[in-house]
Amino acid sequence: MSEQDAGQLAEAYVVMQQSPDFVDLKSRYRRFAFPMTVAFLAWYFAFVLCAVFAPEWMATPVWGNINIGIIFGLLQFVSTGIITVVYVRYASKQLDPRAMVIRAEFEQVQS
């Protein structure tokens, strides 16, 4: 690739980065991923902090020997599963088609 071509390619990336399509894709991705990351980390550390600072409460029996702590722990499994399924659906509906359009646009501009 000549220097000029490389310059043009770099320019094309900047143009694409600022295009409404890409800005839309980026915001749809970030709007999901960032708050969800904050949420699952908060939920996880809520579990950890309850274990450390409220062990007696966590030991409260609910069914037989199954206590709040064990249920809280199992709910972490449930929430992880739900977030995974929801994200995979969101991404294949909201993100993949938009990424495909951008790839096609970019290739068209290049050729």
Added chain:
Amino acid sequence: MSVIAAVGAEDSPVINMAIFLVFVIVSLWVVTRFARRNRTQADFYVAGRTFTGRQNGMALTGDYLSAASFLGITGAIAIYGFDGFLYSIGFLVAWLVALLLVAELLRNAGSYTMGDVLAFRLRQRPVRVAAAISTLLVSLFYLLAQMVGAGSLVNLLFGVTGNLWQSATIFVVGILMIIYVIVGGMRGTTWVQIIKAVLLIAGAGLMSVWVLGKYGFSLSDMLGAATHGSPEGSNILAPMAKYGKTTITKIDFISLSIALVLGTAGLPHVLMRFYTVPSAKEARHSVSSAIGMIGLFYLFSLVLGFGAAALVGPEKILAAPGRENSAAPLLAFELGGTLLLGIIVAVAFATILAVVAGLTITASASFAHDVYANVIKKGAISAEHELKVARITAVVIGLIAIVGGILAKNQNIAFLVALAFAIAASANLPTILYSLFWRNFTTRGALWSIYGGLTLSIGLIIFSPVVSGAQTSIFPDVNFAWFPLANPGLVSIPLAFLLGWLGSVTERGANPLKFAEMEVRSLAGVGAETADVVEPAAVTDVV
């Protein structure tokens, strides 16, 4: 020792050996089938990017569920109850970081290694060297833990405590791992991991159903039996049986939990697996299917841990060679006698072999690709030459792991792996996230964060009670421990993030053009590496 006699493995080491040998022979056969398909870097390092999301999800499961998960967590739950459960939860939730923030973007931005992603918009030579050093150190730490696991298994298997047997086993594991990697490359390694994932989940599932069946499939009754078996009584169902003793141990628990949840997405052998699929979408599917299988496995480990407490009892476990790491094999013996013990020990060996092979190929790729090809030879190198260097590196790493494994003893494997997680979360994760998401990230930021994270995490471990000053330390007779926590994550991870920020804001050098390219490439997949053309026979010939 009486426990060894109780295990009675000397009855029929022949059965145990036979089961293990079958796995070894099958896996070597699988691996040699790929020997001639390792001609290019893409072949050897990432299997030509031809695995499907589901296959890669299974391989990720096989790569991730190490001896720490199977032996270490089961043992920790059997002895400490609830506090051992934290490991499973942290190890599982951590995958959401990989799913939401890292897997897809990394797949699009890089080619073979973590260093590729950093080199994308930073000064290539210094960041590649830093990424390689970090990859090698995390991999070696992790390898050491697996070798310790192999050593403690053999004692149970043969009913001997001799150091010679232990060393011989570690040697054999090391040699097998070297063969898998240099012959099979990433394709062979991946298939070994897939087979192992199936064996491990099936084995753990069988034992869990068996244990629960003994208590009429009532989790509550099984937990009740576990409290009767434990000297801690009902305390083992509540948090803080292990970590509740002092404020320091409580803070240690928090530190551990941070390292667990942030470590996974910084583990080099996990990151490298994202390059073995053809697209970001497949990388996403790899993670989602891995989460399903890993979650299922950790549910089993909860049953196995409390089941071992109920049926074997903590005293017997702690008296066995390998101490808490032997909870799962002892439970197998309790349930199904010598035969099940043999099967489960063979599964555990398979587990260890698959993980160490994954670590070795990652470490050798990192040295050969990042340091040798791109820094020493500045990119002017043939595929043949680079792969020769990668194979030599694999041999060297294997030998170091053998020696290290023979020297280290009796630490809980889950605990050792947790330290590797702390190092990965400190040295790798901040740099990965900054380079994917932060416009103003610079080379200085990356170097400060990687070297700072490494120095802090390893340094704090050296000056912690893990290494000196306590009865359980590696050097119990001397005391140079001034850092009170056993896991450095609480301090080293936030500081590594801070250093990455500080290094970047004090340097003007962020290249907006490169960031534009990185964003467009990582999010939309423009210009991302594509899969090699698959010969259909190659994918199906071992299935």
